[in-house]
Amino acid sequence: MSHHDNSGTYPLGGRQVRRLGYGAMQLAGPGVFGPPKDLDAARAVLREALALGVDHIDTSDFYGPHVTNRLIREALHPYPEALTIVTKIGARRDDKGGWLLAASNQELEQAVHDNLRNLGLEQLEVVNFRSMLDVHGPAEGSIEAPLAALARLRERGLVRHIGLSNVTMAQVEEAQRIVPIACVQNMYNLVHRNDDAMIDALAGKGIAYVPFFPLGGFSPLQSDALSRVAQRLEATPMQVAIAWLLQRSPNILLIPGTSSVAHLRENLKAGALRLDTVALAELEAIAGVAA
Ligand SMILES: NC(=O)c1ccc[n+]([C@@H]2O[C@H](COP(=O)([O-])OP(=O)(O)OC[C@H]3O[C@@H](n4cnc5c(N)ncnc54)[C@H](OP(=O)(O)O)[C@@H]3O)[C@@H](O)[C@H]2O)c1
Secondary structure (H helix, E strand, O other): OOOHHOOHHHHEEEEEEEOOEEOOHHHHOOOOOOOOOOHHHHHHHHHHHHHHHOOOEEEOOOOOOOOHHHHHHHHHHHOOOOOOEEEEOOOOEOOOOEEEEEOOOHHHHHHHHHHHHOOOOOOOOEEEEOOOOOOOOOOOOHHHHHHHHHHHHHHHHOOEEEEEEOOOOHHHHHHHHHOOEEEEOOOOOOOOOOOHHHHHHHHHHHOEEOOOOOOOOOOOOHHHHHHHHHHHHHHHHHHHHHHHHHHHHEEEEEEOOOHHHHHHHHHHHHHHOOOOHHHHHHHHHHHHHHH
16 A cells, blocks of 8 residues: 555554554544444545555443444455454443443453454454553553453453553563563653653563654644644644654554545555654654643
8 A cells, every 4th residue: 555655564463564553542422432433434444544555443342332343344354364453451431431340360260252253253463451550551560360361361362462551661571470562552742742751661671662642642733833734744743743653663463543535545645754853853852841
C-alpha cells in the first residue's frame, strides 16, 4: 500500500506488523459505552482499514463493553492470516460506564474467554495487561500476581503473547522476569512525553511501544506550531502528529483511533510524510512549552 511505504514494519510478538495500525475504541458509543449510533458506519471503518493495508488492530472488551470486539468479528471474521488483533484485560465496566479493576485470577481468565468468544478466536495473538493501580496513569506497585495468571493462560495456549499497558519501567522489568513481554501501551504523543526514556529503553530490548492517545485522545491535539508545520508541509495537523511519532523511534507502532472513514484515510497517508529538521525542532518546542 503506497501510504505505508515509508513507515515500514516492526516486530509485535512473533510477527512483523505495519507501523500504522488502527485503534478501535472510537467505534463504541459516547463515553466508550454502548453501541455507536450507526453500526454500519462502524463496520465500514474496520473494512476500510483492512482494505488500506492495516494489519494491526487494537481493541478490548472494555469498549462498549464488548461492542468493539463484536463489531470487529461482524465486519472482519474470518480474519486474514496477516491480521494481528491486540486486546487488553485487567478492568471492567460498571452499569453506568465506570472503569473498575478486574485483575483477580478468575477475572483475568473470564476476560480471556470473553475476548475469545466475542472476537471468534481460538487463541488471542497479543493480550495486554492494563494496570489499574491508578486508572489515569502509571503507578508503581507489583504486577506479579496478574502477570503470573496471564503466563498460566499462555501456557494453556489461550494467549500467544503478552503485553502491558499503563505501566512503569520497573513494572516492565518485573513482568519480564515472569514472561516475555511483546509490547507496552502507554499514553504518549507530541505533547505528552513522560515516556521518552522508556521508549528508548524498550527500543534497545526490541519491544514495541504502542502509544495510546497518539492524537491527543478525546480532545485531539491543538497547537499553533503544529498547525504551522502542517500548513507548510501541505499536510493536516493529525498527519504531522502521526509522522512525528513514526520518526520518534522505530519501535513505535501507531493505533490512531477514529470513527470516520475520511479520518482513517487521512491518518494512514501520514506514513508517506517526512518531517525535516526544521519541522522537528518546531514540534519539539511544543512539548517544551507544555511541560
Ligand atoms: N491502554 C489504554 O489504557 C488505552 C486508553 C485509551 C485508548 N487506548 C487505545 O488507543 C487507541 C487510540 O486512542 P484514541 O482513539 O482514544 O485517541 P487518539 O487516536 O489520540 O484520537 C482519537 C480522536 O481523534 C479524532 N481523530 C482521529 N483522526 C482524526 C483526523 N484525521 N482529524 C481530526 N480528528 C481525528 C477522533 O475523532 P473521529 O472519530 O471524529 O475521527 C477521536 O476523537 C484506542 O482506539 C484504543 O485502542 C488504550
